[in-house]
Amino acid sequence: MCMNSNFSTFVGLTALGAYVPSEIVTNDDLAKRGVDTSDEWIQSRTGIKERRFARADEFTSDLAIGAVNDLIKRYGENVLAGVDMVIVATSTPDALFPQTAALVQNHFKLEAGAFDLLAACPGWLYALSAAAAYTRSGICKKVLAIGGEALTKILDWSDRTTLVLFGDGACAGIVEVVPDGYGFKSFVLGTDGEGAKHLNMRCMNSKLPDGSLLSEKISMNGREVFKFAVRVMHTATKQAVEQAGMTLDQIEQFIPHQANYRIIDAAREYLELPPERVVANVDRFGNTSAASIGLAMREAIDDGRIKDGSDLLLVTFGAGLTWAASVVRWHEKTF
Numbered sequence: 377m378c379m380n381s382n383f384s385t386f387v388g389l390t391a392l393g394a395y396v397p398s399e400i401v402t403n404d405d406l407a408k409r410g411v412d413t414s415d416e417w418i419q420s421r422t423g424i425k426e427r428r429f430a431r432a433d434e435f436t437s438d439l440a441i442g443a444v445n446d447l448i449k450r451y452g453e454n455v456l457a458g459v460d461m462v463i464v465a466t467s468t469p470d471a472l473f474p475q476t477a478a479l480v481q482n483h484f485k486l487e488a489g490a491f492d493l494l495a496a497c498p499g500w501l502y503a504l505s506a507a508a509a510y511t512r513s514g515i516c517k518k519v520l521a522i523g524g525e526a527l528t529k530i531l532d533w534s535d536r537t538t539l540v541l542f543g544d545g546a547c548a549g550i551v552e553v554v555p556d557g558y559g560f561k562s563f564v565l566g567t568d569g570e571g572a573k574h575l576n577m578r579c580m581n582s583k584l585p586d587g588s589l590l591s592e593k594i595s596m597n598g599r600e601v602f603k604f605a606v607r608v609m610h611t612a613t614k615q616a617v618e619q620a621g622m623t624l625d626q627i628e629q630f631i632p633h634q635a636n637y638r639i640i641d642a643a644r645e646y647l648e649l650p651p652e653r654v655v656a657n658v659d660r661f662g663n664t665s666a667a668s669i670g671l672a673m674r675e676a677i678d679d680g681r682i683k684d685g686s687d688l689l690l691v692t693f694g695a696g697l698t699w700a701a702s703v704v705r706w707h708e709k710t711f
């Protein structure tokens with residue numbers, strides 16, 4: 377497991393954009409579409425009320441481009457000046473290749489390298505850690521780190537337990553050098569491949585180590601993922617805070633992966649955090665996987681919960697089974 381906080385150059389997020397498709401699908405809408413479920417069941421088990429569905433002709437690259445357009449709208453065209461690397465964290469790329477990041481690079485005509493990164497729901501935090509390493513080492517100066525998912529295209533409509541959880545969306549952050557004291561203070565990155573069987577999807581004719589062929593759609597053992605999630609959310613949080621040389625009471629906002637309100641609440645109780653220090657919007661967007669932390673963080677910046685200099689804890693988990701956590705001091709730049 378990687379755990380690092382020994383940083384000499386300060387790098388961090390300086391801008392954040394977000395995008396969700398316009399179609400809102402409520403729990404009742406799912407029932408109307410033939411899913412044997414109810415608003416009461418979904419809300420009581422997950423806290424989810426609605427999620428966004430991408431149009432049939434809208435793919436992860438379109439959502440990613442939407443999030444970058446939001447960056448431009450908020451910060452001006454200069455926000456992209458000098459971007460020399462594009463990373464798209466996604467489990468739902470438009471194609472196996474070319475990489476979705478190349479489609480984003482081409483759309484904005486960036487003079488940049490581009491690659492996709494697959495680390496399931498923690499993908500965006502892994503992308504931020506890669507972007508931090510690139511910018512701290514000097515290999516890159518300015519990285520566009522995107523988390524984007526069109527998960528509703530890979531739902532198994534015969535599995536009512538899993539399909540009600542997911543939604544579509546994207547976030548886009550800029551990572552570069554920041555003034556001393558700001559930026560990333562720690563990263564915790566871990567995986568336990570023993571849990572691969574609990575959450576997976578086929579890619580071509582892929583198999584698990586035991587030889588079993590995977591499903592063509594998302595397949596999940598919800599109970600096992602739930603137990604893993606609650607455990608790892610609080611252990612990774614504690615490790616990231618400790619690595620940053622801080623204590624939990626110094627963290628102003630805790631931004632967990634938005635998978636299920638019960639998981640967020642269980643982690644919150646373990647960590648003894650008051651609800652006002654925990655950002656949650658899973659009720660309106662469901663689980664948007666690699667996009668979820670960025671979408672939640674953007675909302676909390678917009679409503680004033682996150683301010684310049686706020687110390688934040690980002691923590692996430694997902695297929696792999698994989699987890700990631702980071703402490704970051706927010707610094708929004710004028711471009």
Ligand SMILES: CC(C)(COP(=O)(O)OP(=O)(O)OC[C@H]1O[C@@H](n2cnc3c(N)ncnc32)[C@H](O)[C@@H]1OP(=O)(O)O)[C@@H](O)C(=O)NCCC(=O)NCCS
Binds near residue numbers: 421541601602636
């Ligand atoms: C998926 C999850 C909400 C299911 O909750 P659960 O309490 O484990 O539910 P179960 O699968 O045991 O099902 C309980 C009952 O509800 C029923 N049920 C399942 N899905 C349903 C649905 N959508 N609507 C109505 N009833 C449903 C089951 O058939 C079962 O009925 P039974 O008791 O008569 O057999 C929960 O396990 C979970 O959130 N896991 C974590 C998943 C996650 O976050 N994944 C993303 C990781 S990035």
